[in-house]
Amino acid sequence: MRKLVSFIKDISIRFSLNMTILISLVSATMLCGYLVYDYAKNQKLEDTWAIYFLNLEQISQRLSKEFQKVYELKSNSQKSFLTRDVVISQPDYLARIKDESISKWVNDPFPGKLELPILTKGLKNLRSERLIFRTNGKSYLGIITSHNEASLSVGKRLKSGKYLLIYRMNLSKMIKQLYQSIETSRVYIVSRSGQLVYSGHKTIDRSYVQKAENIRLFIASPVNQGQFEFKHNNEDMYGFFQKIPGTNLVLFTELYRKHVLRRLDQGKDQYLTYLIVITAFTMIILQFIFSYLFSPIKSLSLDAVRLANGDFRQAVVVNGFGELRSLAKSFDTMRQRLINRDSELADLHDEKLIKERIEIELKVAKQLQDNFMHKILPSEFNFIAINELYQPANEIAGDWFSYFSNGEETYAVVADVSGHGIGSALFTSILSSLFVEHFIGAEKGSCSDFIIQIQKIFNTIGKGKIHATLTLIKVLHQDNEVRLYNCGHVPTFVIHKDKTVKPIVCPSNPLGLDLPLSVGKKRFFYKDPCRIFLYTDCLLEKHPKFRSKQLRQVLKEQADVPASNFIPKLYRKWQQGITDEIDDDLCMMLIDVKPIKNKFEPME
Numbered sequence: 001m002r003k004l005v006s007f008i009k010d011i012s013i014r015f016s017l018n019m020t021i022l023i024s025l026v027s028a029t030m031l032c033g034y035l036v037y038d039y040a041k042n043q044k045l046e047d048t049w050a051i052y053f054l055n056l057e058q059i060s061q062r063l064s065k066e067f068q069k070v071y072e073l074k075s076n077s078q079k080s081f082l083t084r085d086v087v088i089s090q091p092d093y094l095a096r097i098k099d100e101s102i103s104k105w106v107n108d109p110f111p112g113k114l115e116l117p118i119l120t121k122g123l124k125n126l127r128s129e130r131l132i133f134r135t136n137g138k139s140y141l142g143i144i145t146s147h148n149e150a151s152l153s154v155g156k157r158l159k160s161g162k163y164l165l166i167y168r169m170n171l172s173k174m175i176k177q178l179y180q181s182i183e184t185s186r187v188y189i190v191s192r193s194g195q196l197v198y199s200g201h202k203t204i205d206r207s208y209v210q211k212a213e214n215i216r217l218f219i220a221s222p223v224n225q226g227q228f229e230f231k232h233n234n235e236d237m238y239g240f241f242q243k244i245p246g247t248n249l250v251l252f253t254e255l256y257r258k259h260v261l262r263r264l265d266q267g268k269d270q271y272l273t274y275l276i277v278i279t280a281f282t283m284i285i286l287q288f289i290f291s292y293l294f295s296p297i298k299s300l301s302l303d304a305v306r307l308a309n310g311d312f313r314q315a316v317v318v319n320g321f322g323e324l325r326s327l328a329k330s331f332d333t334m335r336q337r338l339i340n341r342d343s344e345l346a347d348l349h350d351e352k353l354i355k356e357r358i359e360i361e362l363k364v365a366k367q368l369q370d371n372f373m374h375k376i377l378p379s380e381f382n383f384i385a386i387n388e389l390y391q392p393a394n395e396i397a398g399d400w401f402s403y404f405s406n407g408e409e410t411y412a413v414v415a416d417v418s419g420h421g422i423g424s425a426l427f428t429s430i431l432s433s434l435f436v437e438h439f440i441g442a443e444k445g446s447c448s449d450f451i452i453q454i455q456k457i458f459n460t461i462g463k464g465k466i467h468a469t470l471t472l473i474k475v476l477h478q479d480n481e482v483r484l485y486n487c488g489h490v491p492t493f494v495i496h497k498d499k500t501v502k503p504i505v506c507p508s509n510p511l512g513l514d515l516p517l518s519v520g521k522k523r524f525f526y527k528d529p530c531r532i533f534l535y536t537d538c539l540l541e542k543h544p545k546f547r548s549k550q551l552r553q554v555l556k557e558q559a560d561v562p563a564s565n566f567i568p569k570l571y572r573k574w575q576q577g578i579t580d581e582i583d584d585d586l587c588m589m590l591i592d593v594k595p596i597k598n599k600f601e602p603m604e
Helices: 002-071 113-126 147-154 171-178 206-211 213-220 262-308 323-345 351-371 422-440 447-462 548-557 563-575
Strands: 072-074 086-088 093-098 101-105 131-135 138-146 162-169 186-191 196-199 225-232 235-243 249-256 384-391 397-405 409-420 468-476 481-487 492-495 501-504 520-525 530-535 586-593
Touching: 002 072, 002 138, 002 162, 002 171, 002 225, 002 235, 002 249, 002 262, 086 147, 093 147, 131 196, 138 147, 147 162, 171 186, 171 196, 384 397, 384 409, 384 563, 397 422, 397 586, 409 422, 409 530, 409 586, 422 447, 447 468, 447 481, 468 530, 468 586, 492 548, 501 548, 548 563, 563 586
Parallel strands: none
Antiparallel strands: 072 086, 093 101, 093 162, 131 138, 138 162, 186 196, 186 249, 225 235, 235 249, 384 586, 397 409, 409 468, 468 481, 481 520, 492 501, 492 530, 530 586
């Protein structure tokens, strides 16, 4: 039954981590994809508006010129008596206008007299424009001119007044020659009076024009061009219109929205397909990765629980890699020594011998704890110096520090794991392993990833029963910048060149609690040498009169003390008022930094 429960817990942990990673990955990927698609869609629509507006404007100008050619022919011979350099062509029909109505046909009667109301209605708004209309399935161009020009066009003298010249023309042929996108869009021309003059699509007829509310609105509007969106047969469409200059016509173009965004929609579908395949593949890979990573940690955690319960009979399984393997060996060595200690304590009745044994175990604990504290600071880096102190308690506790510098960046961390004994030592070793992985073993460390990984492991293994406070310092030497990350730890003090001491307070939560991850972050720049002082809570909590105010005063008094003697002198002052036995570890670290001017200039 226990194996089944353990198996279910293991599956639950893997599934939770797997889903957390996948949900974050998929969410970020889908958000990026949506933003790219939305941007591309807006750009595509803007380009479509611009292209069709330019296209319509060019076509309308060219149509206007073509209408001009219908009734005006260039003459290269000589100017006429009207001082014009053009000759008006012979009209197909000619009518006299009186009181804005056709009073008399001068030549052959115009066919289709039922369409004359259209001409009469158009004459009222014609003025200087050219009137284009359809009757009996044919297209015509109407021009109002004086009797002189009308006489010139027909070759005989006419009575004074205004005349209407009507020319037959092939409007469909003109548009097809000018417009190349008839197959992908719906092109049609409507007069200002609402008559459908030309249709390039079978679905556009008189009934369509009469029912289209937007078309009637734009026909009646004085605006020369515009665009609108509408639905046709439950499909989204875009419409563009452009008035043909000098005429009574409005040129319309309509196209389906799906045709505009077809390429983008196809790319979106392919993107979603690839995302699903990659997500499924990632889930499979993560199962192997989690199995490899959690197997040694789970085994070591079970051994730690067994040792904490006093069961020393079974040897600790030595597996894993790096720091975990070293920790497993240390635990097994400790188990052997604890077995020997238990057997010896059964025969020891003298209190002095018991105390000596405890002191020996303390040395072992300190040696084990020291193995977790990585201190890497090459001597050639004269722009930073670090001095530290670690004083263990009367049993293995959870105070820990480490630092590492590569010349460009320096990382220093101080942490305090709750509790004492093997459990605290286990989590301290995990912190040490993660520090090596994120900073010493990586090309470029990430403080946020380091803290997030600690939180995940504490929540997974500790399950809210163990927590830790932590302060992480990152010094960027080339920028003279210090970044501080705090997770529920005591304030850090900065000692400036003018002996001012300022605490850096960052409200935050400890790691491992059943609370949302809250990391306090501060940053500052230094133009002069300064000192950063890190410590654990034992410095303030285990001394009856040594509090934050007193610590601040002592730091100010010791501002000029050399770095090598700073912490020893502070520790001696702190010990003067302690009478009881200390049951907690103590860590102190002093970081001296100065701006980089000459890397080989000695540190002050």
